[in-house]
Amino acid sequence: MVTCLADLMRPSVGFSAIRLLERAGCRVTVPEQQTCCGQPAYNSGEIDAAVPVAQAVIETFEPFDYVVIPSGSCAGMLSHHYPALFEGEWRERALALSAKTWELTRFLTEVALLPAPKRAALEAAVTYHDGCAGLREMGIQQQPRQLLQEQCGVQVQELTENQVCCGFGGTFCARMPEISGKMADDKLNHAVASGAKVLAGGDLGCLLHLAGRAKRRGLDLEIRHIAELLAGNPKGPGIGEGRQ
Amino acid sequence: MKVASQDFLQQAHEALRAKDKVERRDLLGQFMPAARDAAANAYGDFDGLRAHMKRVRGHTTEHLAHYLQQFEEAAVAHGNQVHFAATAEQLNSTVLSICQTHNARRVAKGKSMVTEETGLNELLLKAGLEVLETDLGEYIIQQAGEAPSHIVGPAFHKSLAEVRELFLAKHKLGERALESVSDIVEEARGVLRERFLAADVGIIGANALIAEHGTTMLVTNEGNGDLCANLPPVLIICTTFERLLPRAEDAMALQRLLVRSATGQSHTCYTSFYSGPRREDDVDGPLETHIILLDNKRSDILASDYHEILDCIRCGACLNHCPIYIGVGGHAYGWVYPGPMGSVLTPLLTSLEQSHDLPNACTSCGRCAEVCPANIPLPDLLRDLRQEESAQQLKPARWRRGLRLHAWLLRQPVLYQRLTGWSMSALGLLGKRRGAFRRMPFASGWTSQRDFPAPEAGGTFMRQYAARKRRGGRRG
Structure with missing residues (x-):
């Protein structure tokens, strides 16, 4: 999932994440219909407006093995807050999404490991x-x-x-x-x-x-x-x- | 106490302008968390203790009627008089009538947030009584005519120089230097000792009510609570039912959590248990003791989705760890309880209408919940209050409309991507040279403090990604 801020403000974050995941051996798809995880409405207390956004995200990402996000807060939204929004069948679907959602750096250190780099060290503090x-x-x-x-x-x-x-x-x-x-x-x-x-x-x-x-x-x-x-x-x- | 939480933003603005106070609070925000962490780590399984206490509190709440009755019966058996006060006014009038029954003129008070909540001092003063706060911090702010800025250290906002000026102005003791902290403490001690001995009534709070023995527990560092409790002939303990715990050992577990979380000590200088009035062979102690249990909407909170806030043990750790509390200080919150716990309690104990900015004074950073010894999910409770703010239509209408329109747009991916694709390309082009905008329509909240970074040139991710896929498709 490419976060809404990466999509709008910093596309190179999305492309960098794709490159890293491919380097780690993953096949990467960014679904066309993805937009945003719904945090702005959720955190501001507009919960009923956030619920259909969450449902759309759950549906969009159901077909994939892993959902990797270059953001701790969006990953936290999917992992921790979506399941709390629902009961019954949707809660099960939210929990299934939660279980396969990863923040990028954790995914690259625990699931799909990055190979050693072939380039020179970054000269920066x-x-x-x-x-x-x-x-x-x-x-x-x-x-x-x-x-x-x-x-x-x-x-x-x-x-x-x-x-x-x-x-x-x-x-x-x-x-x-x-x-x-x-x-x-x-x-x-x-x-x-x-x-x-x-x-x-x-x-x-x-x-x-x-x-x-x-x-x-x-x-x-x-x-x-x-x-x-x-x-x-x-x-x-x-x-x-x-x-x- | 009068509620001024509706002016939170203005009060915060003023607090941020007083640079010396900002620096004092920044130091507090570094020192207190370091002290708390060191104490929690030295204890060992602090998280295990937190989980244990959560279970004890849950059990107590579930069997509240039983333990309340047990406490009352045991307390009465020791000779205490137990009163229930449904409202702040009832607590105040009960205290006043006890004072009047004894023709009391002078009241010595230990630190009590409950009586801050009910505004007791104001009523007693109006009735012609002399009321003296004896906790050093409370004494200082009483002399200065201020409210507490912190629930543990009421005068944390005062510098040594300010306290010195205050004492020189208020105490008619002639020429003294009062240059060191110990000079100042010594002076307050001298003034207070006289007053303890002269007091007709002592008033204190409680950190725990122990059901099995009908006793109350109080932790202090100054010993002023014990003097208030033991020297005057009449003692009144003002407290609330959520301090109730089944056994003395539960109170000890609470004490371990409370003190480490509050001040980073392993125990305070004094941990006292009060059982009741002086018995026949006792050499000292009050002749008459009263325990007043205040409700003030707590029964409603208990029955609501916010019941976990009643597990709060008033340690102040959430204040010390909250960057917003550290930023603006306690007075900005406009009532008795500031910081994260106060931003939950104030709307519930006063009204959300008056205080709906407080639940918004939160970035959901989660640091308060991380250290809360009672494991209260403070950020979740604050979010729930923001939801209520929206439901009661207290949120500024343009915010609400904007957020809802945005959420709707998110579910129209084609339209969303067309709109954002166009506007981000335009912004990217406009901002290419400088990389950021000083001003931006509809974003004055953002640009009042910061530039608005321009989007990267080349259009949105989704637009570029679709173009790459098309190119890839042609190639393939």
Whole structure:
């Protein structure tokens, strides 16, 4: 599943994920009718609007062996929150989808392993932001660090307070922008203090929010999704950066 | 206490502008979680203890009537008088009438969030009584005329310099330096000792009610609770039924969880059990004791989908771990209980209409639930309240319409992809040079704080993917 944010804002995350999965020996399909997992409505309490979206996702992905998502929060939505939306037959279908849903980096370290890379190490100081849903709902913590080490030869320079939220929170960031901005600043200040030039993460929501704030503050940080780094030395601009 | 939660955003705005306070809270947000983690790790199977307590609480709630009766009978057998108060007003008037029966003039209070909730002090003061808070934090904020900013450390927001100024202004004790923390504590101690001895009535709260013995348990670090309980001739314990536990050993399990989660200590300086009035051969203790059990909508909560919030043991760990609480501080929440537990309790104990911003002051990051010693699914309860906000049409209408339109559009993949394909290509082209926009129509909430990153050039993923498949198809 390509998340709605990757689809709209950062297609290279989707293509990078496909390349990684193919390198790990998978046959990859992105169903044409997929759109989004329904988190915006769900997290904002519009549960009845989220239910038919979830049903459409369940139907769309039923024919596949695995559903792999380059996002901890969307994977968490399918794995943990869909089953809670339903009772009866739909709950069974939601549970079946939950059982085969994986976040990308965990899938690549536990199910379909990536072969050793044939390219040179990435020459960059990298820090990593753990998205909260990935960290707490999907158990994603050591996997991206391990992959960055094995695939890119990069040792992550850790952020202080790396288990604290960056302040994105879906609609929260627009409904309470001032508080959200303060939280982004804390995260970005830690990133700058880490000495890293690249801030990587597994969730585009967090990354777009942080990149937008970094741009506003004029910080010199390249912000990228981890799939872009793992798939090969990325050449295009980082998130929110221009082409000049 | 008057509810000001409807002004959360404005209060948060003001809190974020006071930079020295923001720095103090940031330190709190680093220190308290570190202390809690160290204590939980040193304990060993802390999660096992949490799960055990959850089962004990579940059992107690299931047999509430039984344990309540057992507690009452045992407490009465010890000579306590047990009162039930359905509302905040009833608790307050019960306390007042006890004070009036004894012609009391001076009341010494230990820290009690329940009496903050009912606004007891205000009523007693109006009735002409002298009311003195004796917990150091509560004493400080009482002198300053403020509300608690934290349920464990009510005066966490005050700096040493502010407390010094306050004491110099309020205490008529002549020239003193009050330069160190110990000078300040010593001064408060001196003032408070006099008042303990002069008090006619002592009021305290409870951390647990032990059904098998009819006793109440209180943990404090300052010992002020014991002085309030033992020196004045009349003791009133203000509490609520969700503190009830079957056995003394359950209260000890609670104590292990509570103290580590609250302050990172293995135990507080004092853990006290109060059984009732002085017996014939006792050398000290109150002559008369009252226990008032407040309901204030808790029976309704118990019967609702939010019943798990009644498992809260008031440790404050969810506050210390919440980046939003740390960001804006307790006063921004506008009532007695702030942070994640407060954002659940405030709408339930006051009204959602007045406080519906609070359940939205949450990114669903899950850190509160991760550390909650009572294993309360706080982010889920907050989401349920957001659902209720929507059902009661309290959410801003344009948000609601926008979210519902978006969800509808998601189920029309062809239309969705046509619309997004076109608009993202346009945005990608427009934003190619700078990589981001300073302003964006319909996204002022986003762009007030951040630039809007431009989509990558080349159109949406789905559009590019379809094009690749077509090309691949022709080739194949």
